[in-house]
Amino acid sequence: MFSPAEQSYYQRQLSLPELGPQGQQKLRDARVLVVGAGGLGCPALTYLAAAGVGTIGIADFDRVEVSNLHRQILFTVADVGRLKAEVAAERLHLLNPYSKMITYLEGLNRGNALDIVGEYDLVVDGSDNFPTRYLVNDACVLLDKPLVFGSIYKFEGQVSVFNYQRGPTYRCLYPTPPNEGEVPNCAEIGVLGVLPGIVGSLQAVEAIKIITGLGEVLSGKILLYDALRASFQTFRFTPRPESRNFTSLQQDYGTTCTLPAVGLEEIEFEALEQILQQLTPPILIDVREPVEFERFNVGGTNWPLRTLSQRLSELQGLTDVILCCQSGVRSRKAYELLSTALPTHRFRHLKGGVGRIELTSL
Known part of the structure; x- marks a missing residue:
């Protein structure tokens, strides 16, 4: 049952016949892990919290930089230098005091990924590097957790859902990581600030659909958004059974996903x-x-x-x-x-x- 204050907060969603109290209860019971509190993570976190997801995990070791602020909407100039996960948790609690926030300030690495992912019903990947994407995918495959994927490049974005009901995985599309330096990051090529807001919001939509059972999930499909052409296109892709041919996390996913350095001075x-x-x-x-x-x-x-x-x-x-x-x-x-x-x-x-x-x- 929802308190009168909660009913008032969720009134517009409760009024949806397709969702109603049963769907809202599913959201309250859900546990969602968001990996990365950056450009994609900020809008995804905002709308998942506002929608009433009961427990939200925030895995991010990074600190707020001035150059983040044009797109990472949970942060302000006053937050520069602070840990993103801590700031995000504070803002989200102010937005919705009925949701519980759990922070993982060490981020996700191969030493903790299985333990952390295992605590959640599904994962939203808001990371911005390939080592983390492959680590998160592999952890979700091993633990049979749905993974909501998003990525951005200059003026374009992608969204998909992997490992939903043992459907296609990230490695079905991208079997192996690119070599270091082959693909530039947003610091090198830039990104339109509003783009991750759109893509991260779409990730939140997919997560809510998975939790509540509404609509058709983007499993086996990838949604492409082109901001300059104002176009959305959806493509199906073929599953690769060999994408599941592993029984443990890899020994090395790259420098981003290694364990913290010992003796760092x-x-x-x-x-x-x-x-x-x-x-x-x-x-x-x-x-x-x-x-x-x-x-x-x-x-x-x-x-x-x-x-x-x-x-x-x-x-x-x-x-x-x-x-x-x-x-x-x-x-x-x-x-x-x-x-x-x-x-x-x-x-x-x-x-x-x-x-x-x-x-x-x-």
Whole structure:
């Protein structure tokens, strides 16, 4: 039964004959995990919470950056530097106090994926990288959980539902991940801010349909949206039985889905300022993209994260290196890569990145 306050909150949905109290109860009983609280995750989370999903998990280790704000609508300038999952949970609780939010601040990795995904009825994938997409798909296949997929590219978006009633999986469409550097990310090519709002909302619709049994689920089909042409197209694709030929998670999904680095050495910005004033300071490497570095930087050399593996020879004589980026996420990835390749070197990274410094300088 719903309290009078809940009935008032959900009045418009309760009035739908196709949904009614029974459908609303299904939403309240549902547990949905959203992987990524970024461009896709923000609208998906917003509408799932507003619709009355009873328990929502938010898996994201990233922090809010200034460059997120044009599309990640749960965050404000005041949130820059804060953990996205924590901010999202606060905003969603204010939106709907009847929904429970659970945060996973370490994100999803191969060490925790099966345990976390196993706690939920379905998963909404709002990630922005291929290692996480394959990890989430494989976990859902092993645990027999439906997966609502979304992706964006410049002015175009895709939505599909995988592993619904043991239907086609993500690997039916994309059997193997692309090689590193083959596909640019949105930091490199840009994205229209409103696009993930549309795609993430469509993901929320599919999740609600799965929970309530309404309509026809996008299983075995992929919906393509072209913002510039204002067009939607739906295509069917053929299942690949071999896409299920595994019994455990892979040993390596790439740097994004590895376990957190052990012994990571972090420094605060105040300490960095003092260190750089030393007579022979360590080298400072900013691993953001050139356009970010040109807009604002705290000095050092600009080596984008995607180029580090090709520049290892340049670090042979530099045994003390400090890494920085916008929020600290990419510099942690750089730390993992470089400390593995050059174990005798000392690497540190700037905690929280330069984003908060940039904000105070505006």
